[in-house]
Amino acid sequence: MPRQKIVIDPVTRIEGHSKISIHLDEQGHVEEAYFHVTQFRGFEKFCEGRPFYEMPSLMARICGICPVSHLIASAKACDSILAVRIPENTARLRRVLNLAQIVQSHALSFFYLSSADFLLGMDSEPSKRNLFGVLEARPEMARDGIRLRQFGQQVIEWLAGERIHPAWIVPGGVNEPLTAERRDRVLAALPDALAIAGRTLDWFKSEMERFREEIRTFANFPSLFMGLVDAEGGLEHYDGKLRVLDAAGHMVHDGFAAEDYATYIAELAHPWTYLKTSYYKPLGYPEGTYRVGPLARLNLIDKCGTKRAGQEWAEFRDLERGAVLSSFYYHYARLIEILFALEKIEELLAAPESLDPNVRAYARANNSEGVGIAEAPRGTLIHHYKVDRDGLITWANLIIATGHNNAAMNRGVLQVARHFVHGNRLEEGMLNRVEAVIRAFDPCLSCSTHADGRLALEIELRDHAGDVVDVLR
Amino acid sequence: MLRVLIVGYGNPLRGDDGFGWRAAERLRSAIVDPDVEVLALHQLTPELMEPLSRAERAIFIDAAWTAAAVCRTGSAFTHHLTPSALIGGARSLYGRAAEATLLTTPGENFDFGEHLSPAVENALEEIVERVQKILRRPPPSHA
Numbered sequence: 001m002p003r004q005k006i007v008i009d010p011v012t013r014i015e016g017h018s019k020i021s022i023h024l025d026e027q028g029h030v031e032e033a034y035f036h037v038t039q040f041r042g043f044e045k046f047c048e049g050r051p052f053y054e055m056p057s058l059m060a061r062i063c064g065i066c067p068v069s070h071l072i073a074s075a076k077a078c079d080s081i082l083a084v085r086i087p088e089n090t091a092r093l094r095r096v097l098n099l100a101q102i103v104q105s106h107a108l109s110f111f112y113l114s115s116a117d118f119l120l121g122m123d124s125e126p127s128k129r130n131l132f133g134v135l136e137a138r139p140e141m142a143r144d145g146i147r148l149r150q151f152g153q154q155v156i157e158w159l160a161g162e163r164i165h166p167a168w169i170v171p172g173g174v175n176e177p178l179t180a181e182r183r184d185r186v187l188a189a190l191p192d193a194l195a196i197a198g199r200t201l202d203w204f205k206s207e208m209e210r211f212r213e214e215i216r217t218f219a220n221f222p223s224l225f226m227g228l229v230d231a232e233g234g235l236e237h238y239d240g241k242l243r244v245l246d247a248a249g250h251m252v253h254d255g256f257a258a259e260d261y262a263t264y265i266a267e268l269a270h271p272w273t274y275l276k277t278s279y280y281k282p283l284g285y286p287e288g289t290y291r292v293g294p295l296a297r298l299n300l301i302d303k304c305g306t307k308r309a310g311q312e313w314a315e316f317r318d319l320e321r322g323a324v325l326s327s328f329y330y331h332y333a334r335l336i337e338i339l340f341a342l343e344k345i346e347e348l349l350a351a352p353e354s355l356d357p358n359v360r361a362y363a364r365a366n367n368s369e370g371v372g373i374a375e376a377p378r379g380t381l382i383h384h385y386k387v388d389r390d391g392l393i394t395w396a397n398l399i400i401a402t403g404h405n406n407a408a409m410n411r412g413v414l415q416v417a418r419h420f421v422h423g424n425r426l427e428e429g430m431l432n433r434v435e436a437v438i439r440a441f442d443p444c445l446s447c448s449t450h451a452d453g454r455l456a457l458e459i460e461l462r463d464h465a466g467d468v469v470d471v472l473r
Numbered sequence: 474m475l476r477v478l479i480v481g482y483g484n485p486l487r488g489d490d491g492f493g494w495r496a497a498e499r500l501r502s503a504i505v506d507p508d509v510e511v512l513a514l515h516q517l518t519p520e521l522m523e524p525l526s527r528a529e530r531a532i533f534i535d536a537a538w539t540a541a542a543v544c545r546t547g548s549a550f551t552h553h554l555t556p557s558a559l560i561g562g563a564r565s566l567y568g569r570a571a572e573a574t575l576l577t578t579p580g581e582n583f584d585f586g587e588h589l590s591p592a593v594e595n596a597l598e599e600i601v602e603r604v605q606k607i608l609r610r611p612p613p614s615h616a
Contacts, residue, residue, distance in 0.1 A: 064515065112519060131519060132558070132562065135562055135565055135566060136565065139565060139566050142519075142566055143566050143567075145519075146519055146520055146522060146523055146566070147523070149519075149520055150520045150523065153520065164515070
């Protein structure tokens with residue numbers, strides 16, 4: 001048979017626009033597979049010339065799912081330009097907001113985008129394999145998903161005024177202290193959310209055995225893992241240092257500071273996608289391929305930091321002697337992080353200091369550049385800005401979680417395609433698994449495609465017969 | 474029980490697509506009634522099923538590509554939900570749903586921009602009155 005190409009376009013139930021191409025050889029075996037991100041954003045360029053204090057609000061527009069993470073990373077970069085130490089309670093409130101965002105985004109990924117694969121099966125009827133199929137088959141689970149996402153969004157709204165693109169987080173702090181009435185609303189809604197998180201985790205753990213083949217083949221390979229940890233090596237989403245771990249669970253780097261990221265992280269562009277690939281610079285590419293996000297964070301830490309999530313984390317770590325390598329377990333890790341986030345929100349807001357009215361530090365631009373790092377739901381998010389003497393942005397660089405995961409996602413697509421796809425008997429369920437490995441990473445493509453330097457663009461000039469006569473790169 | 478839920482949706486940065494969103498913003502300041510909740514949204518999302526199950530009546534406001542687009546039905550995409558899909562979902566999940574009305578106006582320009590075309594601008598002027606007329610109707614006998 002001739003060489004063939006299978007194209008899955010668009011990849012469904014993810015955030016953003018992409019396609020997958022699978023190349024088959026003459027025997028119908030998978031030779032190569034690529035994950036192409038087909039949309040393009042230009043935030044780094046069009047923010048040039050804007051005053052730095054506009055950056056949090058401007059950068060939050062990158063995404064409708066995780067605007068809070070961009071707000072936080074951006075505000076932290078601006079704090080650094082101001083050269084201020086923000087009030088203690090500000091960090092607490094920003095942290096609560098980020099955790100609420102993690103709850104709503106993880107709930108969206110698990111319940112809205114992926115639960116149909118678990119509940120209805122990878123080979124189920126495609127027209128039913130979506131949230132509405134879940135709604136028919138397991139209405140109580142659909143209600144739980146809606147409730148949990150609603151909780152995260154409500155906390156964001158109660159704290160920051162808006163569910164999407166709130167203007168509450170500003171350089172130097174937040175623009176309004178928390179009121180007792182709003183704090184109590186959050187605390188009152190927590191028990192219900194905790195109950196949902198607990199029963200969903202129990203259910204998922206009881207179902208995992210059915211997905212043995214997917215666990216074995218979904219981006220299950222050795223790689224590095226990277227993410228923030230706190231000063232004691234605990235789970236951290238707002239601050240701390242970036243730790244790098246290898247597949248055996250050995251420390252590669254026990255923490256570099258945000259401002260040193262360029263020493264350890266490099267990016268490269270591919271001609272077949274707008275999504276750049278990040279790698280651990282000291283090891284080069286592809287040896288320096290690493291993963292970020294919930295799976296990486298739970299692999300990296302020495303402890304979780306809250307009671308129930310800590311117990312779940314201990315069970316999770318029992319899956320492997322070294323790092324947990326299968327990307328199918330991103331889903332599992334996501335549920336543990338929801339539990340952690342809910343417990344942590346409770347702990348942070350129960351402290352009387354959460355109502356401290358001192359929530360903002362004021363200054364003018366005192367540094368010519370600043371770096372801000374936070375853990376977005378999907379992984380480490382880096383914002384780096386340079387300003388001129390008037391505080392106008394002259395240069396910006398964003399490294400987004402999905403870019404950190406790009407190499408691993410592509411390798412995962414190839415692994416799944418090689419295992420499940422056979423060119424001489426193509427079935428829809430095979431292709432759904434190729435999409436599902438991407439879903440496990442929960443990529444956010446609208447966040448992650450940015451221009452910094454050369455465009456990852458290739459133009460092919462073809463004649464009337466379709467033969468390539470020239471290629472421009 | 475919430476008496477009326479008003480949902481105006483669309484992207485105010487995409488010309489006439491912002492009709493619903495802008496209408497909701499106007500209605501929010503024009504209607505002072507604790508039993509009426511007004512939401513200005515960029516898109517419809519599954520979380521709306523829950524408040525729709527608690528409301529007696531719902532009013533959706535949207536711009537349409539053409540008048541025929543008003544009749545489009547459900548979608549399986551979480552980013553492209555329709556009022557009918559949400560109402561159906563609310564019934565399935567919570568056992569009841571608001572009696573819903575969809576108000577649309579045909580849009581002319583959905584390109585980047587914050588301005589409405591003249592016909593849509595006129596429709597925006599009328600929308601407060603239209604909605605208030607609906608609000609004066611007696612409550613639905615069942616939902």
